[in-house]
Amino acid sequence: MARNAxxxxxxxxxxxxxxxxxxGLRRTGExxxxxxxxxASAEAALGPVGAAGRATRFRRYTELxxxxxxxxxxxxxxxxxxxxxxxxxxxxxxPMPPRIRE
Numbered sequence: 001m002a003r004n005a006x007x008x009x010x011x012x013x014x015x016x017x018x019x020x021x022x023x024g025l026r027r028t029g030e031x032x033x034x035x036x037x038x039x040a041s042a043e044a045a046l047g048p049v050g051a052a053g054r055a056t057r058f059r060r061y062t063e064l065x066x067x068x069x070x071x072x073x074x075x076x077x078x079x080x081x082x083x084x085x086x087x088x089x090x091x092x093x094x095p096m097p098p099r100i101r102e
Contacts, residue, residue, distance in 0.1 A: 021082050028075045032094050035068035043100060058102050065099070072096065 042061040047054055072094060076087055 021078075025075070025078055025082065028071065028078055029094070032068065032071040032075050035064065035071045036094060036096075039064045039068045039097065043097065046100065055102075058100075061100065068096065 039061070042057065042064045046057050046061060072090075075090065075094070079087065079090065
């Protein structure tokens, strides 16, 4: 009888842990979405090769790409910590655009 009571007492704590995991995944996913949107804007702003200011815009693009890659890695680590080892779905939801060369 005591064993059932201790298991039942832990259920709210386990539910809180699951809630925190889900909220962490959501926050990291949102940061990745924002980073990818900023990257897409920077890519669109690059303009043609040889255009004035392209080098500066390309540096910004490179910084934003690095940030998006970092946020993507954070999300992968969080997913793996939650037991999700297959990232195919993440590749579909948060695709990284091909790298642009200067």
